[in-house]
Amino acid sequence: MIAMGFDNVYESIGEDNDDRHWAFGTGFSETLSGVEQSLPIGIDVNDLAAYCLMLGDDALVMSHRLQEWVARAPELEEETALANIALDLLGQARLLLTRAGVVAGSGMTEDTYAFFRDENEFLNVRLAELTDADFGALMARLFVFSSWRLAILKRLRASKDQVVAAVASKGAKEITYHRDYAAQWVVRLADGTDESRSRIVAGLCALSPFISELFTASAVEQRMLYAGVAADLADVRTEVVGVLLEVFSEVELEPQVLGAGYCALSARGGLGGELDSIRSQMMGEHGSGSGREGILMGAIALAEMGEHGSGSGREGIHTKAMVELLGDLQSLARSYPGATW
Amino acid sequence: MPTSNEIDCGFEAQDSFDAAIEDHKRIEPRDWMPEGYRKTLVRQIAQHAHSEIIGMQPEGYWITRAPSLRRKAILLAKVQDEAGHGMYLYSAVETLGADRAELTRKLIDGTQKYSSIFNYPALSYADVGVIGWLVDGAAICNQVPLCRSSYGPYARAMIRICKEESFHQRQGYELLMTMMSGTQAQRDMVADATNRWWWPSLMMFGPPDGESPNSAQSMRWGIKRHTNDELRQRFVDMCVPQAEALGVSLPDPDLRWNPERGHYDFGAIDWEEFRQVVAGNGPCNLERLRNRKKAHEEGAWVRDAAMAYEKKRAGAASVATSGPPR
Amino acid sequence: MTKDAKTGQHLEGLASDPADLPGSPSGSGHAAVDIEWPLFEVFLRSKRGLNHVHVGSLHAADAQMALYHARDLYTRRNEGVSIWVVRATDIAASSPEEKDPFFESSSDKIYRHPTFYEIPTNVPHM
Numbered sequence: 001m002i003a004m005g006f007d008n009v010y011e012s013i014g015e016d017n018d019d020r021h022w023a024f025g026t027g028f029s030e031t032l033s034g035v036e037q038s039l040p041i042g043i044d045v046n047d048l049a050a051y052c053l054m055l056g057d058d059a060l061v062m063s064h065r066l067q068e069w070v071a072r073a074p075e076l077e078e079e080t081a082l083a084n085i086a087l088d089l090l091g092q093a094r095l096l097l098t099r100a101g102v103v104a105g106s107g108m109t110e111d112t113y114a115f116f117r118d119e120n121e122f123l124n125v126r127l128a129e130l131t132d133a134d135f136g137a138l139m140a141r142l143f144v145f146s147s148w149r150l151a152i153l154k155r156l157r158a159s160k161d162q163v164v165a166a167v168a169s170k171g172a173k174e175i176t177y178h179r180d181y182a183a184q185w186v187v188r189l190a191d192g193t194d195e196s197r198s199r200i201v202a203g204l205c206a207l208s209p210f211i212s213e214l215f216t217a218s219a220v221e222q223r224m225l226y227a228g229v230a231a232d233l234a235d236v237r238t239e240v241v242g243v244l245l246e247v248f249s250e251v252e253l254e255p256q257v258l259g260a261g262y263c264a265l266s267a268r269g270g271l272g273g274e275l276d277s278i279r280s281q282m283m284g285e286h287g288s289g290s291g292r293e294g295i296l297m298g299a300i301a302l303a304e305m306g307e308h309g310s311g312s313g314r315e316g317i318h319t320k321a322m323v324e325l326l327g328d329l330q331s332l333a334r335s336y337p338g339a340t341w
Numbered sequence: 342m343p344t345s346n347e348i349d350c351g352f353e354a355q356d357s358f359d360a361a362i363e364d365h366k367r368i369e370p371r372d373w374m375p376e377g378y379r380k381t382l383v384r385q386i387a388q389h390a391h392s393e394i395i396g397m398q399p400e401g402y403w404i405t406r407a408p409s410l411r412r413k414a415i416l417l418a419k420v421q422d423e424a425g426h427g428m429y430l431y432s433a434v435e436t437l438g439a440d441r442a443e444l445t446r447k448l449i450d451g452t453q454k455y456s457s458i459f460n461y462p463a464l465s466y467a468d469v470g471v472i473g474w475l476v477d478g479a480a481i482c483n484q485v486p487l488c489r490s491s492y493g494p495y496a497r498a499m500i501r502i503c504k505e506e507s508f509h510q511r512q513g514y515e516l517l518m519t520m521m522s523g524t525q526a527q528r529d530m531v532a533d534a535t536n537r538w539w540w541p542s543l544m545m546f547g548p549p550d551g552e553s554p555n556s557a558q559s560m561r562w563g564i565k566r567h568t569n570d571e572l573r574q575r576f577v578d579m580c581v582p583q584a585e586a587l588g589v590s591l592p593d594p595d596l597r598w599n600p601e602r603g604h605y606d607f608g609a610i611d612w613e614e615f616r617q618v619v620a621g622n623g624p625c626n627l628e629r630l631r632n633r634k635k636a637h638e639e640g641a642w643v644r645d646a647a648m649a650y651e652k653k654r655a656g657a658a659s660v661a662t663s664g665p666p667r
Numbered sequence: 668m669t670k671d672a673k674t675g676q677h678l679e680g681l682a683s684d685p686a687d688l689p690g691s692p693s694g695s696g697h698a699a700v701d702i703e704w705p706l707f708e709v710f711l712r713s714k715r716g717l718n719h720v721h722v723g724s725l726h727a728a729d730a731q732m733a734l735y736h737a738r739d740l741y742t743r744r745n746e747g748v749s750i751w752v753v754r755a756t757d758i759a760a761s762s763p764e765e766k767d768p769f770f771e772s773s774s775d776k777i778y779r780h781p782t783f784y785e786i787p788t789n790v791p792h793m
Binding site: 028075076077080081084177180181184188 | 704725726727728731732735736738739740743745
């Protein structure tokens with residue numbers, strides 16, 4: 001005879017429990033509830049769809065890299081943090097890819113965009129797709145990525161496309177958390193041990209070739225800026241430089257990180273005389289006082305001239321890391337044509 | 342934290358502990374408790390915590406490979422919950438004087454076990470569904486009674502875990518229903534996964550009552566509420582109609598309704614397989630522990646850095662005055 | 668394993684050669700000691716108008732990290748509007764053996780409770 005104290009497995013959960021008020025959350029809401037879905041008048045739909053894909057792909061691809069950290073974070077508490085960030089970005093991606101499909105009227109969905117486009121059809125910046133050598137590299141990349149995306153989303157809250165504006169409005173809050181989380185880790189690692197400092201410096205250095213792309217508007221982005229849909233990347237750049245400098249100065253990253261980032265750039269070679277002139281300029285008038293800003297601006301300028309400046313993720317040109325990423329992302333969905341999940 | 346056992350409590354303390362158990366009152370961390378009670382709880386909760394953490398791996402593999410973005414979000418949230426549940430449980434076991442670093446070491450060096458179910462591989466995406474349906478279903482059967490565990494922190498952790506896990510089983514079953522209404526290839530995947538996970542799920546309830554030496558004491562202490570066989574029977578009774586609704590058959594020719602007992606009869610479990618997997622010879626034992634060890638070791642420099650940073654800043658700055666931005 | 672007398676922290680691996688320790692870089696002079704992050708207790712206000720309630724604990728290197736971790740661990744489902752964290756070692760608690768003397772005094776002061784006073788049932792708003 002089996003004597004069980006419950007008929008339904010969940011029934012007894014509530015017993016002796018006056019903690020219901022916190023154990024389950026309330027007040028969930030849809031980001032797009034009540035948002036005007038119609039297309040803004042006078043906007044090129046192909047451009048708008050492409051712009052949504054750019055913003056959506058950035059989030060999708062960065063989220064993918066964060067998902068790879070599941071079950072391998074340096075401490076359990078970081079597991080939940082990284083997963084939250086990945087989930088936020090995935091949520092943004094889904095809304096933006098869906099919007100792209102609606103705008104284009106192509107019948108494409110979030111899933112057909114994610115799983116059935118080829119590498120050259122992805123429009124994310126290459127910074128989002130890079131692999132991370134370690135947790136320091138991930139935090140360096142997340143810090144730069146989040147600072148940049150936050151600056152963009154803050155401006156997009158006033159976008160002429162109401163859906164983009166709504167996604168940006170929610171997303172800006174989410175990304176503010178991501179940026180602060182990553183910034184704190186950059187500070188901790190930079191001012192932790194010798195090893196952590198060298199790792200975070202290496203992580204920041206590795207990003208150098210992919211910084212300029214963040215602030216270089218593609219033709220679509222330029223047209224969308226004029227149409228009142230997109231963010232102005234020149235403004236974005238000013239804000240991002242300010243944020244990076246604030247964080248860097250807190251842990252005196254002056255000679256080490258920026259210098260090392262700069263060294264990494266110059267070590268790439270091939271920049272010739274222009275490199276020397278910028279270097280001497282930086283050593284000279286920017287050498288003291290506002291030196292950090294000068295060096296960072298100089299580093300960005302150098303990166304813009306570097307050999308990586310020629311291609312851009314926004315034009316569908318990607319690094320080798322993207323091939324492997326898409327293999328992981330897409331192979332299952334592509335193996336079962338006609339399947340529903 | 343001084344353990345109450347360091348204090349000479351004598352018979353009075355034992356009596357008051359016994360009375361609390363008798364009256365179904367909760368034992369709280371600073372109460373006196375018999376050493377056996379403490380040890381049993383530490384072992385049980387730690388094993389449970391380890392299972393949550395190791396349990397992230399079989400499904401975690403599929404997060405980056407999920408076939409739709411909706412499924413990806415669901416799976417990521419689910420695996421994240423498992424990390425959270427591991428932490429709730431470590432938190433409970435730490436109230437007994439254990440510390441997490443030491444528990445982690447014991448997990449990694451094999452001194453402490455985790456649920457053997459996670460030593461089986463998740464071979465296809467249908468496994469994600471079947472793990473939710475059967476493995477989480479079995480876990481819920483095991484865990485719901487523990488919401489009334491005599492040890493307060495464990496009971497509270499279990500309440501939170503059970504509430505959160507209610508979505509785990511449902512998402513799995515929903516995935517399977519969707520797959521069963523999909524292509525033939527998908528239905529085949531579901532059948533295959535069900536066949537592989539059914540028997541290991543039954544083993545999750547532990548050895549038969551006759552071979553479970555510590556059960557009686559644990560039940561007297563109120564840290565185990567039902568016997569292994571009771572819970573296993575309950576699980577089988579729950580699953581049969583669920584399988585029928587799904588349209589999959591369970592891989593047991595002896596499975597049939599017994600009107601006299603009012604329960605389903607089921608076939609003999611291969612306990613030799615169970616013993617082999619517990620002994621470390623399961624398909625994925627080595628891989629699971631290796632991954633956990635690697636993550637822990639590769640994270641050492643990060644944990645050290647954070648402590649070094651805090652040491653430098655201690656005293657220089659007061660406690661954070663502003664919370665997270667939202 | 669040794670135990671730091673002051674903090675009570677387990678100091679793993681101190682006795683072994685630093686070069687053998689995981690994550691220890693060669694030549695940087697830094698030995699990975701892997702001291703566990705201290706324990707913080709977490710209190711959550713689930714909505715305005717309610718008290719903060721103890722919900723559990725977590726590990727963090729510092730208070731700010733603990734707040735962030737608490738947000739990620741204990742408010743995944745919109746459960747809170749405000750979080751407190753405090754180092755477990757900073758909590759002073761009444762001990763169980765003090766129980767009787769500590770709480771005995773209040774146990775017979777029934778006149779602190781409204782039911783002590785008999786008021787005729789026909790008196791309104793009382």
